[in-house]
Amino acid sequence: MTRPVPPLRQGPRPLGLHLSTVMTTLLGSSAGLPHLRNGSPLWRPQLRGRAAELGRQVAEAGADAFRTALDREVRRQLDLLLTGLERYRHHPYRRDVDDPPVLWREGGSRLLDYGPPGGRPVLFVPSLVNRGYILDLSSDRSLMRWLAGQGVRPLLIDWGAPGPVERRFSLTDYIAGRLERALEVAADAAGGPVPVAGYCMGGLLAAALALRRPRLVAGLVLMATPWDFHAEDAGAARRAAAFFQPFGPLVEAWGELPVDALQALFAQLDPYLVLRKFTQFARMDPDSPAARAFVALEDWLNDGVALPAAVARDALAGWYGRNDPAAGTWMVAGLPVDPARVVVPTLALIPERDRIVPPASALALARAIPNAQIVAPPLGHIGMVVSAGAKSGVWRPLADWLNAAG
Template sequence: MGRASVRDFGGHGPLVLFVPSLINPPDVLDLDSDRSLLRWLATQGMHPLLVDWGAPTAEEHDLTVAGHVETMLLPLIDAIGAPVALAGYCLGGTMALAAAALRPVTALTLIASPWRFAAYPRKTRVALDELWQTAQPATDALGLLPMEILQAAFWRLDPHRTVAKYEAHGRRDPEEPAARSFVRLEDWANDGPPLTRGAARELFIDMFTEDLPGQGKWHVGGKLIDPAALTMPVLEIASTTDHIVPASTTPAIGERIDLSLGHVGMIVGGRAKSSLWEPLAGWLSQATQPR
């Protein structure tokens, strides 16, 4: 609703609404014809839908992460008008969990979704706090946090891996498929609209600094969000090698699949289909059966 829209990937079967992060475009879930989780799911007895958050407007500068759930995600779920499962990726999973606490969805999947922010390494939280202190004056003046600053935040989570991937790319033939795939993925990773000032404050202060979700103090839609109170089937997919959302930061509810793939590699990497796509399809098929 509002600036948010839904992309429909067709297919016949249970409706599954995928909720991407507010950071970066939603395209990682439909990167290209060979690396699209959602196009593949549409051939596996699912009817996947994808939220596209769009770009913030001038009137939305103080819209928080919770506000995106309240004013966009919940109305989208209501507008679908049929039983729907939710699947959230990264911060989108944090938001999907809140929506699942406020609407009767059939099932919930959380893919690399942070909840217990205090479980991030201390040096990471300190670095992100320093970044926010530097960025806050400009964010307050603009009403927005530019994508470039968000990308710098990701680099701080694992700077050595960031340098190493560009070194490896520099040794590739620009015409080889791996080089073109790398560029396509980097185009996605370095693109995206800015965060609203309200969402940035909530992310950096209420989540990373204060850990309101993990402390049981995050309110959305006038309700305290408690993962343990969810009654629908829940699947968590986490990675033991993810530096953006470490496995220790997830809510730790429901069934769980632990992978040894990176934050993005688990979605579009060479082992993504066998490690994540196929188990996810199998679980959704079972979890969305009428009860």
């Protein structure tokens, strides 16, 4: 019997944006050469020295020779990029783990129970933007399954894609409604209060939950959780908020901010990341563990979900634009989210190489919570949960803290 051919992957999303960015940059290199030679570009101060040195090298090599070398390099980069994209889209890897049993379900959301039955339940809260299975990525890169072998019973919220009900949700609906009910189910399974761990945006939700339901929360774990959105680059945060403004009425009418719009926002953090990633992937052995790990992570990155309109407005205009959390003006169900009032033991895992949540942004939250313990692994935002160094840098300290808190 012939097995069906899996569909081509959609990513990297939005593909048109990534391709146009790379093509414009690479193909525009030759057009910029005359300006480099006559010194006409207005360089940033920190780039003037490098530009002058490049101009000197061009003069020494000769314009024709340099143009030939430049054209050759442009073709090489484009070839590697397109080769990497094609290999990724046709790669045979598919996620090799099944979801565990569902302990609770409401609307499009589920509470996944990773066991073991005798372990201490811990509620894990992922972001609303990306799917929660980054914490259960594959058979050999799963924080949830590893913790289940360390005496912990992870209960992971899978928010699901927004349906007709969720499209009307605000952050208050998620936190004071669905998340609180999931906490009650976890506490029933534990027979008492449970630790709550939030990853990225999920940490903001978890912090608000700990303030609202302290009697059911035994401890709080914040994993790469932003708080001061203007800590390192207020301009970039405000630009992200400004991106939403022209589309606000359309998003409100539609009921959600589409996945590709969210991915376009993330692309602003590093417009040429796709070029670097896929040219590197083109050089990999497609059957190697490194190639399979790349595909697994890239599949997750491209498997995002839309954000309900009110949540998008609260996050982009409120968090990124006005910096509501750090300003003390973020409200959930009419009450301010004040980290100084968190009374439960708290662990803040703040990766030093995080480019998505700058460490200064996460530190602002940890320092505002009384007696919060801070661990700063030398990892990135996603690497803290799936990289080769994640087990020693994050998984083991997290398990030790959870077991000690019990």
